[in-house]
Amino acid sequence: MPEAVVDLEIQLLLEALYQRYHYDFRHYARASIKRRLVQARDQLGYATISAMQDRVLHDASMLPRLLDYLTVQVSEMFRDPTYFRALREKVLPHLKTYPSLKVWIAGSSTGEEVYSLAILFKEEGLYDRTLFYATDINPEALAAAEAGVYALDRIRKFTENHQKSGGRSSLSDYYTAAYGRAVFDKSLRERVVFSDHSLVTDAVFAEMHLISCRNVMIYFDRPLQDRAIGLFRDSLARKGFLGLGSKESLRFSAHAGGFSDFVPGEKIYQRREP
Incomplete structure (x- = not known):
């Protein structure tokens, strides 16, 4: 099939997803x-993207399967330990000066x-005064996050990353291992709100002291990156x-002036006052 036809199919599918289900990947x-x-x-097993579009438009049970392809769920605990x-x-040390904290x-x-x-916040004595907001557009990913269950063969890498991050405890203090799985302690979720939120279409919902959004904007085009960064600025x-993620930057954003470099090598920025 000509590439131009495939590109047109993709354009139509993305528009259909937005019109039918309000998921905006355009x-x-x-x-x-x-x-x-x-x-x-x-x-x-579809011959064309158009056939896949026909199925997802008429069968809502197909949507989660397609979302798993459109949203990237590749991560690890303490990824990029530095x-x-x-x-x-x-x-x-700056956040410790606040009586209560919100992290997104x-x-x-x-x-x-x-x-x-x-x-990290538990180890630094800040967990009990912090409210965490964990957001994603994929409901199945959110459900997996709330369950806190990971394959046991991933734990070695998680543990290594935790140690390299300066961990003050053993990661094994926070999970129970059984039947090839590691189940993280429910105490780690007591201060977490898991919620659907789209950086494409949704607005500011709270005032945050720290926003961590890593390896998400690399999948956005430039205008959408600008929208997300403006949203973060207004939320802080x-x-x-x-x-941000190691391959992401504010350098080319229209909102770059709203931030100052704080730890440039780790892509950590601080909101700059007007």
Whole structure:
């Protein structure tokens, strides 16, 4: 099939998803979306993307399967340990001056970063005065995050990352292992609100002291990246902090002037006052 036809099919499918289910992927980076939709078409057994569109429009049970392809759930606990070390050593000393805190993990996927931050805040004595908001557009990913169950063969890497991040305890203090799975303690979820939120269409919902949104905006086109960064700026408390992924930057954003570099090497920024 000509590539131009495939591109048109993709455009129509993305518009259909928005009109039918209000999931807006129209401003995601098109090359990435195309790769994922072609993979979904082939693995789910459809001859064309149009046939897949017909199915998802008329069968809502197909939507979660398609969302699993369109949303990326690849993470690990304490991923990029130097980022968490920078939070521990540079950011949290500032946050300790507040009587209460709000932290937003945007694009929380299946929860690895949520539990990483909960453990970090516990180790630094801040957990009990912090409310965490874990948001994603994929309801199945949110359900997995809330369950806090991970394959046991992933724990070695999680543990290694935790140690490299400057962990003050043993990661094994926070989970129970059985039947090839690690179940993280429910105490780590007592201060977490798991909620659906879209950086594409939704608005500010609270004033945050720290926003961690890593490896999400690399899938957005430039206008959508600008929208998300503007949303983060408007969501941050005075002198609040924003953490991005290692391949992400504010450099080309129209909102770059609203932030100052705080830990440049780890893509941690601080809201700049007007």
